[in-house]
Amino acid sequence: MKADVDKDTCIGCGLCPSIAPDVFDMQDDGKAGVIADPVPNDSEDSAKEAEENCPVNAINVE
Numbered sequence: 801m802k803a804d805v806d807k808d809t810c811i812g813c814g815l816c817p818s819i820a821p822d823v824f825d826m827q828d829d830g831k832a833g834v835i836a837d838p839v840p841n842d843s844e845d846s847a848k849e850a851e852e853n854c855p856v857n858a859i860n861v862e
């Protein structure tokens with residue numbers, strides 16, 4: 801499973817690293833970034849939850 805953040809769409813709300821801290825972090829540009837590639841098996845559920853809850857649908861997990 802691979803996670804991706806669309807930096808052009810992300811509004812830097814900070815939600816995804818709070819849901820899946822092993823997969824996302826907030827980076828120097830103020831946007832979220834992916835820190836786990838591939839997504840570890842035990843973080844897949846939280847990564848999907850972050851995808852579903854991102855307010856601007858900037859996350860793709862597949």
Ligand code: SF4
Pocket residue numbers: 805809810811812813814815816817831832853854855856857858859
């Ligand atoms: S939840 Fe969405 S908008 Fe918020 S920081 Fe993560 S990618 Fe950006």
